[in-house]
Amino acid sequence: TMSWGYKPNNGPQKWVENFPIADGVRQSPIDIVPGQASYDAGLKPLDLKYDPSTCLDILNNGHSVQVTFADDTDSSRLTDGPISGLYRLKQFHFHWGASDDKGSEHTVAGTKYPAELHLVHWNTKYASFSEAASKPDGLAVVGVFLKIGGENPNLQKLLKAFDTIKSKGKQTSFANFDPSTLLPGCLDYWTYDGSLTTPPLYESVTWIVCKEPITASSAQMAKFRTLLFSADGAAPDCMVNNYRPPQPLKGRTVRASFK
Ligand SMILES: CCCSc1c(F)c(F)c(S(=O)(=O)NC)c(F)c1F
Numbered sequence: 001t002m003s004w005g006y007k008p009n010n011g012p013q014k015w016v017e018n019f020p021i022a023d024g025v026r027q028s029p030i031d032i033v034p035g036q037a038s039y040d041a042g043l044k045p046l047d048l049k050y051d052p053s054t055c056l057d058i059l060n061n062g063h064s065v066q067v068t069f070a071d072d073t074d075s076s077r078l079t080d081g082p083i084s085g086l087y088r089l090k091q092f093h094f095h096w097g098a099s100d101d102k103g104s105e106h107t108v109a110g111t112k113y114p115a116e117l118h119l120v121h122w123n124t125k126y127a128s129f130s131e132a133a134s135k136p137d138g139l140a141v142v143g144v145f146l147k148i149g150g151e152n153p154n155l156q157k158l159l160k161a162f163d164t165i166k167s168k169g170k171q172t173s174f175a176n177f178d179p180s181t182l183l184p185g186c187l188d189y190w191t192y193d194g195s196l197t198t199p200p201l202y203e204s205v206t207w208i209v210c211k212e213p214i215t216a217s218s219a220q221m222a223k224f225r226t227l228l229f230s231a232d233g234a235a236p237d238c239m240v241n242n243y244r245p246p247q248p249l250k251g252r253t254v255r256a257s258f259k
């Protein structure tokens, strides 16, 4: 049997067959409707501190491009915002489209962005990422939209590595990258209780979606589309449209950290 993917025969509409939680009560992503979000004055500003020396490698995992971090200390972590306690950075990755008119997972009043960055953090009340990944308060993912604009110099280092990890399973060392260079200037955010957006779709994510996008040029977006879902030697299958569409809100409240 083939594993899950983003094609008609193994994509988001089929995931429920092997992962019934796909029809759960706190699935992600969602369409964020700013006018329906509730401003919560009790929400704290995000406190993100990342240590570039914890950056380990960059990997094509067959679903996305992922940069992995050493998470054996608290040196790259998220605190405050909507969460309590301290969450360690595990990895970041992206979701993007086949063209600049789609690609993000979350949408804003129906607007799709060309891509979305996810910074995945796990709650240190648990012993490891794996233990945290399935707990209701186990993960906190910071989502950042990418919009088309000028070339983003902070993406260049990442994009330069893509040629060496073109196909599924390729990995290469990747050192001294500071993920805070990929954060927008303003850290206003929406937050809601959700899930992983890929199987196993665990309902374990406190979502923190930044209101302000970062930019990427159209040429930089084209670079993402040179990656492959397929392994070396298999028929080349362009890694594009690796995004799940918005899921039902099912009564959830989306809070805003800003007026
Ligand atoms: C147990 C999964 C391994 S780590 C991971 C991931 F690889 C991933 F792709 C997403 S996502 O759902 O796609 N984006 C939020 C995650 F949330 C993750 F935590």
Ligand SMILES: [Zn+2]
Residues within 6 Å of the ligand: 093, 094, 095, 118, 197
């Ligand atoms: Zn993701």
